[in-house]
Amino acid sequence: MSGWELLGLSAEEWTAVQLSLRVATVATLASFPFGLAVAYVLARGTHPGLVILNGVVHLPLVLPPVVTGYLLLLTFGKHGTLGPFLAEHLGLVFSFRWTGAALASAVMAFPLMVRAMRLSIEAVDRKLEVAAGTLGAPPLAVFVTITLPLIVPGILAGLILSFAKSMGEFGATITFVSNIPGETQTLPTAIYTLMQVPDGETGAMRLVLVSIGISMAALVVSEWLARRASGRASLS
Amino acid sequence: MSGWELLGLSAEEWTAVQLSLRVATVATLASFPFGLAVAYVLARGTHPGLVILNGVVHLPLVLPPVVTGYLLLLTFGKHGTLGPFLAEHLGLVFSFRWTGAALASAVMAFPLMVRAMRLSIEAVDRKLEVAAGTLGAPPLAVFVTITLPLIVPGILAGLILSFAKSMGEFGATITFVSNIPGETQTLPTAIYTLMQVPDGETGAMRLVLVSIGISMAALVVSEWLARRASGRASLS
Amino acid sequence: MTLQVDVTSRAGDFALSAKFETTGGLTALFGPSGSGKTTLMELIGGIRRPAQGHVSLDGQTLSNSNSGRFLKPHQRRIGWVFQETRLFPHMTGRQNLTYGQWFVRKRDRREDLDRVVALLGIEHLLDRKPATYSGGERSRVAIGRALIASPRLLLMDEPLAALDDARKAEILPYIERLRDEGSVEILYVTHSLPEVVRLANQLVLMSNGKLLASGETTDLLSRFDLAPALGEGEAGAVIEAVISAQDEAFQLSQLTARAGQLFVPTLDLPIGTPVRLRIKARDVMIALDRPIGLSALNSLVGKIQSIEPGSAANVNIVLDCQGDRLLANLTAKSAEMLGLRPGTPVYAIIKSVSFDRLGLGMKP
Amino acid sequence: MTLQVDVTSRAGDFALSAKFETTGGLTALFGPSGSGKTTLMELIGGIRRPAQGHVSLDGQTLSNSNSGRFLKPHQRRIGWVFQETRLFPHMTGRQNLTYGQWFVRKRDRREDLDRVVALLGIEHLLDRKPATYSGGERSRVAIGRALIASPRLLLMDEPLAALDDARKAEILPYIERLRDEGSVEILYVTHSLPEVVRLANQLVLMSNGKLLASGETTDLLSRFDLAPALGEGEAGAVIEAVISAQDEAFQLSQLTARAGQLFVPTLDLPIGTPVRLRIKARDVMIALDRPIGLSALNSLVGKIQSIEPGSAANVNIVLDCQGDRLLANLTAKSAEMLGLRPGTPVYAIIKSVSFDRLGLGMKP
Amino acid sequence: RISDARADDKPLVIFAAASLKNALDEIAGDWVASNHTKPVISYAASGPLAKQIEAGAPADIFVSADLDWMDYVQKKSLILERSRLTLLGNKLVLIAPRTSSATLSLVPGANLAALLGEGRLAIGEPSSVPAGKYGKHALEKLGLWDQVQGKLAMADSVRSALLLIGRGEAAAGIVYQTDAAADANVRIVATFPDDSHPPIVYPVAVVAASTNQQAQPFLDFLRTPQARTAFERQGFNVIAP
Ligand SMILES: Nc1ncnc2c1ncn2[C@@H]1O[C@H](COP(=O)(O)OP(=O)(O)OP(=O)(O)O)[C@@H](O)[C@H]1O
Ligand SMILES: Nc1ncnc2c1ncn2[C@@H]1O[C@H](COP(=O)(O)OP(=O)(O)OP(=O)(O)O)[C@@H](O)[C@H]1O
Ligand SMILES: [Mg+2]
Numbered sequence A, B: 001m002s003g004w005e006l007l008g009l010s011a012e013e014w015t016a017v018q019l020s021l022r023v024a025t026v027a028t029l030a031s032f033p034f035g036l037a038v039a040y041v042l043a044r045g046t047h048p049g050l051v052i053l054n055g056v057v058h059l060p061l062v063l064p065p066v067v068t069g070y071l072l073l074l075t076f077g078k079h080g081t082l083g084p085f086l087a088e089h090l091g092l093v094f095s096f097r098w099t100g101a102a103l104a105s106a107v108m109a110f111p112l113m114v115r116a117m118r119l120s121i122e123a124v125d126r127k128l129e130v131a132a133g134t135l136g137a138p139p140l141a142v143f144v145t146i147t148l149p150l151i152v153p154g155i156l157a158g159l160i161l162s163f164a165k166s167m168g169e170f171g172a173t174i175t176f177v178s179n180i181p182g183e184t185q186t187l188p189t190a191i192y193t194l195m196q197v198p199d200g201e202t203g204a205m206r207l208v209l210v211s212i213g214i215s216m217a218a219l220v221v222s223e224w225l226a227r228r229a230s231g232r233a234s235l236s
Numbered sequence C, D: 001m002t003l004q005v006d007v008t009s010r011a012g013d014f015a016l017s018a019k020f021e022t023t024g025g026l027t028a029l030f031g032p033s034g035s036g037k038t039t040l041m042e043l044i045g046g047i048r049r050p051a052q053g054h055v056s057l058d059g060q061t062l063s064n065s066n067s068g069r070f071l072k073p074h075q076r077r078i079g080w081v082f083q084e085t086r087l088f089p090h091m092t093g094r095q096n097l098t099y100g101q102w103f104v105r106k107r108d109r110r111e112d113l114d115r116v117v118a119l120l121g122i123e124h125l126l127d128r129k130p131a132t133y134s135g136g137e138r139s140r141v142a143i144g145r146a147l148i149a150s151p152r153l154l155l156m157d158e159p160l161a162a163l164d165d166a167r168k169a170e171i172l173p174y175i176e177r178l179r180d181e182g183s184v185e186i187l188y189v190t191h192s193l194p195e196v197v198r199l200a201n202q203l204v205l206m207s208n209g210k211l212l213a214s215g216e217t218t219d220l221l222s223r224f225d226l227a228p229a230l231g232e233g234e235a236g237a238v239i240e241a242v243i244s245a246q247d248e249a250f251q252l253s254q255l256t257a258r259a260g261q262l263f264v265p266t267l268d269l270p271i272g273t274p275v276r277l278r279i280k281a282r283d284v285m286i287a288l289d290r291p292i293g294l295s296a297l298n299s300l301v302g303k304i305q306s307i308e309p310g311s312a313a314n315v316n317i318v319l320d321c322q323g324d325r326l327l328a329n330l331t332a333k334s335a336e337m338l339g340l341r342p343g344t345p346v347y348a349i350i351k352s353v354s355f356d357r358l359g360l361g362m363k364p
Numbered sequence E: 001r002i003s004d005a006r007a008d009d010k011p012l013v014i015f016a017a018a019s020l021k022n023a024l025d026e027i028a029g030d031w032v033a034s035n036h037t038k039p040v041i042s043y044a045a046s047g048p049l050a051k052q053i054e055a056g057a058p059a060d061i062f063v064s065a066d067l068d069w070m071d072y073v074q075k076k077s078l079i080l081e082r083s084r085l086t087l088l089g090n091k092l093v094l095i096a097p098r099t100s101s102a103t104l105s106l107v108p109g110a111n112l113a114a115l116l117g118e119g120r121l122a123i124g125e126p127s128s129v130p131a132g133k134y135g136k137h138a139l140e141k142l143g144l145w146d147q148v149q150g151k152l153a154m155a156d157s158v159r160s161a162l163l164l165i166g167r168g169e170a171a172a173g174i175v176y177q178t179d180a181a182a183d184a185n186v187r188i189v190a191t192f193p194d195d196s197h198p199p200i201v202y203p204v205a206v207v208a209a210s211t212n213q214q215a216q217p218f219l220d221f222l223r224t225p226q227a228r229t230a231f232e233r234q235g236f237n238v239i240a241p
C-alpha cells in the first residue's frame, strides 16, 4: 500500500500532488536567478528607467490572475508572440505542459520573490562591500562573498514565498495551461475542480490538507535554514 | 464631462474603480497594525508555538483563493463562526458588503505584508534597541522611536504589496461577497466578468489599464517615500 | 553610592568572575584587550544575565541569580557610553542627545543640552545624522547622550579612546566634576593610565576574565607587583597633599605633603584644598646631596627603603619621605654608581613640569 | 615608493584640501577629531571621489579630475584598517583574515597567516565570528586582514586606539619592520604622539580640513610653533645618533650624538646602527654646573639659544648642544632662579629611564 | 507528455465544463472498462477552455456548459461542425436555505421580492455564467427582474451561488436542478417553467485540430444507455437521441 493510498488519495490526485511539488520547485528555482538579478538592480540601480521595470515586476500582483494567464497564453502560447521562438530556439515549450504551469507560478510569485530579496539587499551595510573592494575583490566577487551571504534571510524568504504561492496558484495556471491531469493539473486546479461539483468539498478539503502539509513542511525547513544562517552570522 | 467619461468608462465601471480604491486602501491600512504585530512577534518571538502562527499567516498564499473565500464565508459569514459576534458587538458586517471585499483582500495580502515587515524587523540592529533601553526607554517606546523608524522600508514594502495585491485580488473576494455592482464589484471582479464573456477582452483590457495606472501611481509614491526615508537615515 | 558586584558568567570559551564593591565616585576598569571589561559592564548594566551572583546599587538589588530577580536595563537608570557608540542612525545629533531626557523625571535631570554640547564641541553635529560623523565625533555625541540621560550609574567604555589629547583635556575636568558632585557613580574603562590616575578613586584590574585586584587607586598604583598589569613606565606613587600657597607670578601652586614642599603647575583651587598627585617613578631622580644650580624645583628628603630589580636595565626604588611613600625608577648603573643601599639617606628630585596635567587633580 | 596627493573635496559643510607628497616609509596623519584625516584617506583609497585634483602612487595615476580617470578601490591595491573595523560578520576570524589573499597574485603575497595571527594574539578568534569579539580584538583582526592582503599602500586609521599599551608594544615593532622592508608604504592616523615619533618618517598635520604642515617628522616635532597642534607636554627634540657601545651588564646602550654621549635602555641593534631618539622637553633639566651625586646618567654640554614663554607657568628653552638642537621645558621660576639668559652655558640633564620605549627606534 | 505518446494509445483529451465532472469521470471509467485508453479530462470553466482551444490546446473533445462559447469556437472553425451535438439538458430552479419555509409559484407577477425580504438573490453572473444567463432571462420573461435587480448577489459560478444560499448568506437563489438536488443545505422552492428561458443545453463537439481516432467513438459512447444512466444519476436529462 503506497503513501497516497494511506492518505486516501486517488491515483490522479497523487499525480496532482507530485506535479504540484515539481511545478512549485521548478518555478521557484528557475525564477531565482532572475529574481535575484532584478532585486539587485532595483535595490542598487539609479537609472530612472528602473521605475518601469519595477512596475512590470509588480504586474502579476496587480492583475487578476485570469488576465495574467490570458497574457501568458498570448505570449507563450503555441501561437503566441514568443512561444514559437522559444520552442524553436531553446526547445522550451510551455503551452499545455507542466512547464507552462511552472511558468505561470513563477510569474505570479515573481513580485513576492523580488521584493523579499530586494529588502534584504537594501539592508546590507555597503561599507562591508567597500571593505571587500579594498581587499582587492572585484564587484562580482564582492557580490558572491559578501552580499549574497548577508542576504540569505531575504533569499530564503523569497524562495519560500515563491514556493507557497506556487502551491496555491490557480487562476493564471488554469487560464494558461488548462487543467489536464498528469500534465497541468496541480493541487490547486484539482481542488478547484472538486469545488465545482456537488459533494466535491470533502475531496477538496482532503487535497487542501495535503497542500497545507507540504507548504508547512517547506516553511519549517526554510525557517530552520534561516535560523541556522543568522545563527552563523551573529549571536550577541 | 467627467474624468471617467474621458477614460471611456461606463458609470458602473467608474464605480468599480472608486470601490477598488476604497477596498485596497482600507484593506491595507486596516490590516497594517495586525500585520506589524504579527511580523514583530514572528521576527522576535521564540515560543515554539509561533510555527503555527507562521503557518496560518501563510495559508492564504498556499490555498487556492476560492478555498480562502470559502473559509472566510464559514468564519465571517452571516452564519459563520465569528460573523454574528462581530456584527453584534462591533457592528462589523462583512457579508455582501464592501467591507467583506476589503477583508478578503486584506487576508489574501496578509502574508505578503507580514513577510516584508518581518524581514525588515529582523534586519534591525538590536544593539540600538538595547542602547535605547539603557537611556531609560521602556519596550514600547523603544519600538516606536527606534524599531519603527528603522523598518520604514519594510513597512512601505508591506503596504505597497498589500495595496497592489488588493487591486488584483479576485478569487477570494467573489467567493466571499460575490459580485454586487456598487457594493462588492471591484476592478478585478469586473475584469474577470468581462473576460468570461466571448469577445469581452477589449473591455477588460481598458479596465486592466486603469488598474495598472492606479497601482503604478501607488508604487511610485511608495518608492519615493522609501527613498526619502532612507535618505534621511543615512547617506555615506 | 555603592555598587556591589559578585558575578560569574560564561560566553563560549570565555569565563568571567568578578567580585568587588565600590564606594562611589569613579572606578576605573583596567585590563588588556579581551580581559572582560565590556562583559563585566554588560553584566552590571543588565544587558547580559549573570550565570550566578548578584549586582546591587545603593542597596537596591538589580539582579540576583538566587531570587531570580533581574531588572531590565531601562529599569536600572544605568547609562552607557558604548565602545561602538551605538548612535541612532535615523536621528539627528540633537535627537540622539536628548533621547534620554524623555524618560527621566524632571527633578532627576541634571544636564543641560547646551552646556554638554559646548563642552564636547559638537554644535556642528546637532542637525546632522550620525552617518557622516567622524570617529571622534561619534564618541563625543555618545558621551553627551549618556550624560543628558542623567543616570545614577554611568558605564563608560573607553569613551576618550578616539579623541586627541587637546579634546581629552577639555573633557576630563568635566568628568571630574561629575565624579565629585556625587550624584552619579561612574565605572570607567580605559587603557590610559594617566586617565586612571586623574579620575579614579578606585581601580579594578582585570585579566583574562578574572579580577586581578581592586581597591583604592592610590594603593594599587604604588604596588610594584602590579606594574606588569599597569604597563611599562607607568608605575608611580600617588601621594596626598594640601595646597599651601599660590605663586601667582610664576603660576605655580605650592603643596605640602608629609614628604615636604612641592611646586606644581598652578591648580585653580583654594588654599587648603586636599589634592592627590601622582609621581611617576620614571620622573624621580635621586641625589646624594641637595643639588644646587639645578632647574628642578622639588627636592624631598628621604631614605631608601628597598631596591628591587625592575624590568631590563632598571631598578625600582622605594623611598620613605617622612611617611610618604615614593617610587623611583633608575638604571641599575646609576644605583650602582651612587652606591645606593636600603637605608641610604637621599634626596628625591622632581621637575615641576613633569607633573602630568592629566594625572593631577583634586582628591576624589 | 611615493604617494602624491593634491585634492579638494567637499561633504556638506566640510571642505577639505590637501597637497603633499611622501617619499615612502610611514607617514603619520595627525590632527584633532573631525579635522579630515579619514576623509583624506578615503580620497586616496578611492572610496570617495575628489572634487578636484589628483592622486598618484609610484607614478601611477589613481585619480585625476582633469582626465576623469578614477580607479575603483579594488584596482588600487590600497589596503585599509578602517576606524570602525568593518569585519565581515558572516565570516570567521580565519575567513576574514585570509579574504584578501584570494585577490593577490602569489608572488605579491608577503604575509603569512600564522605569523600575523601569532603577532596579534588572535588564535582564539580564528574560528569565531566577529559578533562576539571585544573591541580590541576587532581592531586586531582588522589589522591582520589588511596585512595579509599585501597591499602596496596601507591606510591605517587609528589602528591601535582600542589596544592596551602591552599589546601596542608588541605590534609596533612589526609595523616598523613593515615600514623598513620598503615593500609597502603606510599612511597612519593616530592621536598618539609617541606612536608618531616611533613610527613616522614623515608627518602630515591636519586641522579643520586644511593641511597645517607636512614634512620630515624630525623637523616638524622640533618646531615649538606646532606645539599647540601636537599637544601639551609632547613637544620635544628628535636627534640622531649612532649606537657606539653596548653595556651588557647594565643593559644600556651608549649612543653618540653630536651633543655627546647618551645612555638609553638597551637597543637590540648592532653597534654603528643609526637611531633616532626623541627627548621630550619636559624630561630635560638644566644645571649650571656638572652635577655630582645625581642619578641621572646623561648630562650634555650646551648653550642656551633662546627662551620663549610657553604655556602657563612654563618657559621653552632651546639649547644648542654642539649642533644638536635640544628643547627643555622649565618653570619660569626655575629659569629665573638660575638666571638663565640666551648665551648662558649650561648642562642638559636627562634620566636614562625617561626615554620612551614607544618613541625610541631605528632611524626610519 | 501528451504529444509525444504513440498515436495508437494516445489518450483522448477532453476539455469539459467543470460541472460535469462527476458524470464524466464515471463515464470515463466505463470507457476504460470497455478496453479503451483512459481519457484525460481537463475541467475548467467553459470560457477559458474555449480560449485555450483557440490558442491551440491539444484537446480532442470540447464539452461546453454554455451555448455561446460553443458558438464562439464554431464561428472560428475550431470544432468539427458536423460532430457537434446537443447532449444534455438541465432545469433551472429557485432555491432557498434548508431552514427556509418560503413558498412561491413561479408565474408572471409572483412576489419574489417578498420572499427575499431584506436578503439577496444569489445567481451566477448573468453575462458570464450560463446559469445566471438563463436565470436572468427567466426572470425577465416572468416580469420579476425589476423586483430583484438591485438585490442580486452575482457569483462567479453556479457552485458559488449554491454555496451562498447553503450558508444562508443569500435568502434565495437560482441554480441548476442538478446542483440543488445534490446539496442538503438547500431546498428547492420552485422550478422555472421550461418556456421561461432558452433550453439549457450542454453541447459537445470534436475539436477540429484533433487527430485522435477515438474522438468520434467517445462522442458516440456518450449516447449509450450506460452513459445516459450516469448523466441521469447526476440529474441531467439526456437530450441527444
Ligand atoms: N560567545 C563567545 N564565545 C567565546 N568568547 C567570547 C564570546 N563572547 C565574548 N567572548 C570573549 O570574551 C572576551 C572578553 O570580551 P570583552 O568584550 O569583555 O573584552 P574587553 O575587556 O572589553 O576587551 P577590549 O578592551 O578589547 O574591548 C573576549 O576575548 C571575547 O572574545
Ligand atoms: N556629509 C557631510 N556633511 C557635513 N560634514 C561632514 C559630512 N561628512 C563628513 N563631514 C565632516 O567632516 C569632518 C571630517 O571627518 P573625518 O571623518 O575625516 O574626520 P577625522 O579627522 O577622521 O576625525 P576622527 O579623528 O574623529 O576620526 C567631520 O567633522 C565630519 O563631521
Ligand atoms: Mg571592550
Ligand SMILES: [Mg+2]
Residues within 6 Å of the ligand: C134, C135, C136, D037, D038, D039, D083, D157
Ligand atoms: Mg577618522
